[in-house]
Amino acid sequence: MRQSQLYTKTRKEAPADEIAKNAQLLIRAGFINKEMAGAYAYLPLGLRVLNKIMDVIRDEMNTIGGQEITLPALQEPEVWEKTNRWSEEVVDVWFKTELKSGAKVGLGFTHEEPFTRMMKQFIRSYKDLPVYAYQFQTKFRNETRAKSGIMRTREFIMKDLYSFCRTKEDQEKYYEVVKEAYVKIFNRLGIGEKTYVTFASGGVFSKYSHEFQTICDAGEDEIYIHDGKRIAINKEVMLPEVLADLGVKQEDLRVEKASEVGNIFNLGTRFSEALELSYQDEEGISQPVWMGSYGIGPARVMGVIVELLSDAKGLVWPAEVAPFSVHLISLSKDKDSQAAKTAEELYTKLTDAHVEVLFDDREESAGAKFADSDLIGIPMRVVVSDKSLQAGGVEIKERTSDTSEIVTVEQLLKSFAQNCD
């Protein structure tokens, strides 16, 4: 994409009312716009990042047999009353509204109930199990205070996967499969090293659930990390019996602030019994379905990436989620110059080779272009100027590096040569 066509612009200062670092930087770089407290627009660069995060998650969900669907936000009370989650005294984040008839409807803050009900259409026999289905869907949560930028908002896309299994054992086995997929996801998203599988409270059917907590000053949780075992314990369950259960000693733990980027939960038969989702086993006996739910908030992940990886100059995107792979910068203002022509040709060739390029073809100073490039945070910067051509080619620099090098156009193109796949 030509930067001269990109309608967003960078700005030097963040809005005064925005205190979270992730929102400050993302607004300054033109990735998001604050629409109201707790609701952000994703602008061209920001939407590209969000989509790439979702693509990584989708890829790993498909790999473990997930089938993608999407449910509506609008929710009628019936199924929620059966699980005792319609009342605002039980669930305090409901947004509710009403139809013209006066009937109350809510905006889904999660989707266990409608997922379970929908599966009643399709699950009858043991032969129909297991089923794994997920969605990327907009949740609404009436948070008392919206803060932390895009890490906690009133409206956000969530990836929620639900599993439907024959037995407790099958469910627990799949739970482990998802746990491993989540580890892969956070590694691919560039925050794996700082993300810990964290023991949290499990509810009626399991001793524990697991959160994926990423060490982050802007996080709202506190976790106790055991470096030797590479696990953590949420502060909420830091009890002597849990320590004993996990075989760790309090003195071997270090406390960190962290943000919950994902969670996995054995639901047991809580929802299937309440909503009568059952199957006939091999003997023809009706059995409740065993369920699990597994969430990741792509926007929170995006916020955490910004909090963790950005530096004094601006954003720093890991390769898999960067809005573009290459930031190509032409420093010549004379369109007939060799440098300008080389930059144009390089843009065409890289684009033809399916490399995603943001091409800074604007009439700005070198200083302004470099500052914008650092702020936007694309992994590789390629500068074409009279000077670079005299030195033998184009100047490449990684966003995280302080040094640059000159390579020929051919060398650069070769490094991006793609296989036919």
Added chain:
Amino acid sequence: MRQSQLYTKTRKEAPADEIAKNAQLLIRAGFINKEMAGAYAYLPLGLRVLNKIMDVIRDEMNTIGGQEITLPALQEPEVWEKTNRWSEEVVDVWFKTELKSGAKVGLGFTHEEPFTRMMKQFIRSYKDLPVYAYQFQTKFRNETRAKSGIMRTREFIMKDLYSFCRTKEDQEKYYEVVKEAYVKIFNRLGIGEKTYVTFASGGVFSKYSHEFQTICDAGEDEIYIHDGKRIAINKEVMLPEVLADLGVKQEDLRVEKASEVGNIFNLGTRFSEALELSYQDEEGISQPVWMGSYGIGPARVMGVIVELLSDAKGLVWPAEVAPFSVHLISLSKDKDSQAAKTAEELYTKLTDAHVEVLFDDREESAGAKFADSDLIGIPMRVVVSDKSLQAGGVEIKERTSDTSEIVTVEQLLKSFAQNCD
């Protein structure tokens, strides 16, 4: 995808309360699930179709310079009060709810206001124009009666594009560009022949707006078609002066029921003046921005495709929107048979060649498999059986054809051979 893994199943009867043909067929084939009146879930096959419709639209929006973004559904009153669209007496489809503070918020039924406000961040000078930006975003509309299946719902994704131009002339020129893009879109989506550019009321800034109306018995509109000029007039503006203006005679028009699949609207300066979106021209004088808005509802398009193209046996998908390109059916129940092995190999080879295949590997009768295949409506059916192998290969049949032919596996693969692109 293996059909044995697909969790949805076809059903012989549609639910009794579903009167629209599109919803009946889509539910029977397992593409959608009715969650409440006016809100449907898109299941694996249905979501694939919806995404393909959106991909076609996205492609054409990008071609005409559209930049994709996404705005939230949650809306604060302020900007809507400035354009006099917050009041339910003016706009009767609002869903409204409230924050914990008691502050009222609405769920966007359209997005002219927030789009205009957001652009104030980025449009200052004539150099910043034009800007074209669009989104695929969930709208909420409190319809009194939800009917017509997925063609009119209370919650639906809309593609809404907005243009921001320097002058009336620039705006009108881009309006024509979008009009042509829409013609291309509906052609690609397989409903171009039955879709008419239809004159509708224009508001303060233009004599007319244009709707894209597709002839369809389930449609809610009536249009008067002039076959010679290939245009139509919405019943609402069938007035003598309009006929004179368009140079057509009433007796040359035929009336048809139709469904509005898209619309384009010159907004003039209505929103930019109300919300103070202006730019400095070359002389430094402040000027209001000229705007247009352009909508397409992908789910309504999907519903219209079903209404128009399906037959007595089930759904019929045009190539660009089909959930899969090939429905591969193995008729052998013996996994060690030559037919079963050939089908497995063919599935692998087609998938490796990036052909999207639904592989019916289930243990069902040939009759049940053929009936399901017709109901699901994938463009090409490929049957592998002992009989087909004896006849020299596999049996291919188009969904819309009554005749089949035998081709060799090599011939089939060659027909799908893809270039490295």
